[in-house]
Amino acid sequence: MRPPPPPSDERPLVLLAQPLFPDFAAALASRFRFALAADADAADAAEGRVLLVGLKPVTDEHLAGLPALELVAGISVGVDHVDLAACRRRGLSVTNAGAAFAVDSADYAVGLLIAVLRQVAAADAYVRGGRWPADGDYPLTTKVSGKRVGIVGLGNIGSRVARRLAAFGCAVSYHSRSPKPSSPYTFVPTLLDLAVGSDVLVLSCALTDETKHMANREVMEALGKDGVLINVGRGGLVDEPELVSCLRDGALGGAGLDVYANEPAVPPELFGMDNVVLSDHRAVITPESMRGVLEVITANLDAFFSGRPLVSPVQL
Amino acid sequence: MASAGCMPAILLCRRPEASFSAALRERFRVLDFLASGEPLPTFLAAAAAAPEPPRAAVVTGGCSVRVDAWFLDAAPSIRCVVSTGAGVDHIDLAECARRGVAVGNSGDVYSTDVADYAVGLLLDVLRQLSAAGRYVRRGSWPVQGDYPLGSKLGGKRVGIIGLGNIGSRVAKRLEAFGCVIQYNSRKPKDSVPYKYFPNVHDLAVESDMLIVACALNKETRHIVNKNVLEALGKSGVIVNIGRGSNIDEEELVLALKEGKIAGAGLDVFEHEPKVPAELFSMDNVVLSRHIAVFTKESRSDLHAHTIGNLEAFFSGQPLLSPVQADSVVQ
Numbered sequence: 001m002r003p004p005p006p007p008s009d010e011r012p013l014v015l016l017a018q019p020l021f022p023d024f025a026a027a028l029a030s031r032f033r034f035a036l037a038a039d040a041d042a043a044d045a046a047e048g049r050v051l052l053v054g055l056k057p058v059t060d061e062h063l064a065g066l067p068a069l070e071l072v073a074g075i076s077v078g079v080d081h082v083d084l085a086a087c088r089r090r091g092l093s094v095t096n097a098g099a100a101f102a103v104d105s106a107d108y109a110v111g112l113l114i115a116v117l118r119q120v121a122a123a124d125a126y127v128r129g130g131r132w133p134a135d136g137d138y139p140l141t142t143k144v145s146g147k148r149v150g151i152v153g154l155g156n157i158g159s160r161v162a163r164r165l166a167a168f169g170c171a172v173s174y175h176s177r178s179p180k181p182s183s184p185y186t187f188v189p190t191l192l193d194l195a196v197g198s199d200v201l202v203l204s205c206a207l208t209d210e211t212k213h214m215a216n217r218e219v220m221e222a223l224g225k226d227g228v229l230i231n232v233g234r235g236g237l238v239d240e241p242e243l244v245s246c247l248r249d250g251a252l253g254g255a256g257l258d259v260y261a262n263e264p265a266v267p268p269e270l271f272g273m274d275n276v277v278l279s280d281h282r283a284v285i286t287p288e289s290m291r292g293v294l295e296v297i298t299a300n301l302d303a304f305f306s307g308r309p310l311v312s313p314v315q316l
Numbered sequence: 317m318a319s320a321g322c323m324p325a326i327l328l329c330r331r332p333e334a335s336f337s338a339a340l341r342e343r344f345r346v347l348d349f350l351a352s353g354e355p356l357p358t359f360l361a362a363a364a365a366a367p368e369p370p371r372a373a374v375v376t377g378g379c380s381v382r383v384d385a386w387f388l389d390a391a392p393s394i395r396c397v398v399s400t401g402a403g404v405d406h407i408d409l410a411e412c413a414r415r416g417v418a419v420g421n422s423g424d425v426y427s428t429d430v431a432d433y434a435v436g437l438l439l440d441v442l443r444q445l446s447a448a449g450r451y452v453r454r455g456s457w458p459v460q461g462d463y464p465l466g467s468k469l470g471g472k473r474v475g476i477i478g479l480g481n482i483g484s485r486v487a488k489r490l491e492a493f494g495c496v497i498q499y500n501s502r503k504p505k506d507s508v509p510y511k512y513f514p515n516v517h518d519l520a521v522e523s524d525m526l527i528v529a530c531a532l533n534k535e536t537r538h539i540v541n542k543n544v545l546e547a548l549g550k551s552g553v554i555v556n557i558g559r560g561s562n563i564d565e566e567e568l569v570l571a572l573k574e575g576k577i578a579g580a581g582l583d584v585f586e587h588e589p590k591v592p593a594e595l596f597s598m599d600n601v602v603l604s605r606h607i608a609v610f611t612k613e614s615r616s617d618l619h620a621h622t623i624g625n626l627e628a629f630f631s632g633q634p635l636l637s638p639v640q641a642d643s644v645v646q
Contacts (some may be wrong), residue, residue, distance in 0.1 A: 107469050107493060111439030118611075119437050121446040123604035128596045132589040132605045143613040144432040167492030168432065264457040271453045280457045281447040288468035288503075 001059045009033055012305045014073075015040060015048040015066065018056050024075070027294050032301060034165035050304060052297070053082060071304050075293055077101050077157075078234050079314055080207035088316040095300040096211065098312030099156045099282040100292035106160030108283035109202055109232045112256030113165075115277045116228050117144050117200075122274040142226070150198030152191060152214070153205025154180055157232065161202055173197065176205065191215075195222035197210040200230060208235035217242040228251040244269050247276060258283045309314050325370035325632050327363060328393065329381040330400060336619045337615065340374075349381070360390040369393035372626055375407070376400045383407040388415055396629040400622055401609070403428055403484075403559060404510045404639050405532045413641035419616075420625040423637025424481050425617045426609040431485030433608035434527055437581030440602045441553050441608040442467045442525075447599040459497065467551075467578075470494030475523030477516055477539065478530025478558065479505055486527055498523065501530070516540065519590050520547035525554065532559035545577055553579045557608045560585040572601060583608045
């Protein structure tokens with residue numbers, strides 16, 4: 001139970017779609033007064049102008065009972081779990097984590113890529129299993145440097161992935177909704193063409209109606225039996241049953257996955273595959289990213305309450 | 317290419333793959349030690365007694381043949397030794413120099429793959445990729461538990477021990493992640509913009525991670541010792557893609573057990589194939605069996621390069637990648 005607020009509580013009210021992570025609550029409680037939207041008293045529900053959302057879905061119903069609502073503030077980069085159409089209809093602004101997670105996500109994507117191509121985890125399991133003295137030659141893997149990499153979504157994360165892989169001598173191309181003239185990398189107008197011309201495909205774009213299942217069987221077959229798919233975006237970008245099937249059939253060479261269609265469920269058929277690196281959506285779980293997103297959230301809330309432009313608005 | 321009648325003879329002291337073996341036999345008369353099944357003295361005596369004894373030998377580290385005074389006495393016709401790795405700690409360079417025996421290694425063939433692997437090991441340790449994979453595969457994810465925090469790479473100070481072919485490639489890659497690069501080597505390199513530290517202890521004090529990318533010789537044995545590990549500190553990470561004996565392995569295991577350093581990525585060990593069992597239960601350690609060079613691409617590059625070294629020798633040219641007795645090869 002929170003102690004009663006001081007007599008004149010100057011802290012602006014922020015409604016919560018779900019309880020905050022304890023670290024976040026501790027960091028923000030001195031600046032803002034929080035109330036869980038579902039339990040809010042009549043006054044708070046009527047006055048609340050900001051809804052801070054977590055990772056659980058946010059529907060029109062959540063928004064409906066809050067007549068003063070103007071801003072939906074997210075703690076993640078992806079906002080595919082928020083009914084953006086409803087926000088648009090209601091004239092709401094939406095903010096996300098901006099670039100707070102970009103560096104760690106990009107680093108992680110490269111880590112996954114090297115891990116798949118060089119089978120780092122499989123090598124580690126081999127040694128831990130005591131197999132080194134006994135078994136014979138270890139199979140050859142494939143060189144990372146110089147691979148042709150196709151990046152899907154050249155935003156905050158994708159552009160950083162590109163920069164890192166360029167230092168490995170990789171040839172970087174990308175596909176996105178529109179070309180970025182200032183980018184030194186080659187724009188490819190369709191995802192299929194990108195897959196045809198790439199050894200590795202890195203998914204680093206938002207999940208929307210257009211991008212859902214963009215990595216389908218055709219794309220994976222175009223990537224091919226030596227091709228590798230890396231996903232640090234959202235599980236929904238990939239047709240997951242087809243992914244499993246392509247890997248099982250050898251139509252796709254390998255995959256590095258931090259995200260899945262129905263987290264935390266991971267298709268168990270993938271567990272036995274040495275050419276698949278599995279991770280539990282932890283690309284951004286570092287103290288630095290956590291501090292970074294807190295800064296972005298605070299900055300967005302400060303800007304909103306003082307009438308200044310939002311720091312990381314999402315285009316609706 | 318020489319015709320069958322006058323192909324020069326070579327000693328082969330390592331197990332070749334079929335394609336390499338075939339490529340060698342197209343150009344040379346191959347005297348294959350391992351295939352002979354004989355003890356080394358017998359094999360070398362027979363080779364020396366042959367009408368056209370071999371003038372070159374192909375060797376590798378980690379195999380039972382040491383090219384030392386005894387070997388060179390037993391095979392006096394040998395005037396060139398080509399190693400199929402970068403390391404030449406299995407070759408007595410001073411002895412070869414005294415006898416005028418040319419020594420060659422794999423040059424730059426492996427450097428890129430080793431550098432790539434070093435970055436992969438580092439990322440895995442910092443971001444716990446292999447540990448995450450184990451977590452997912454044993455079904456731990458659906459169960460809410462502690463979410464161990466990974467550690468950001470950017471902005472961190474990377475201390476590279478040995479800024480040669482491999483170390484400089486590691487530097488270039490990690491710069492793109494926003495790391496600050498600094499290094500120790502025998503002498504400062506004026507052409508690089510990185511900060512030089514004349515000794516490894518001071519480098520460790522000022523680094524968040526150490527990458528061991530130097531050759532193994534008298535000066536570099538246990539160059540990472542207890543003091544260096546303590547200087548690296550409890551949030552420090554070390555990656556070894558050099559030789560196991562570059563690090564005092566006992567002290568390393570102790571430092572990991574006691575939390576004196578945060579983690580390690582190790583492709584090499586002091587007494588391969590033995591790996592200290594205490595490491596097997598640690599989630600902050602990533603292990604592999606000396607495979608940093610093993611890609612299909614560098615394997616075929618290596619074959620071409622080794623043949624290139626041999627052909628250069630037999631045609632009186634300098635080796636493609638000669639090793640000097642006083643050089644530190646990386």
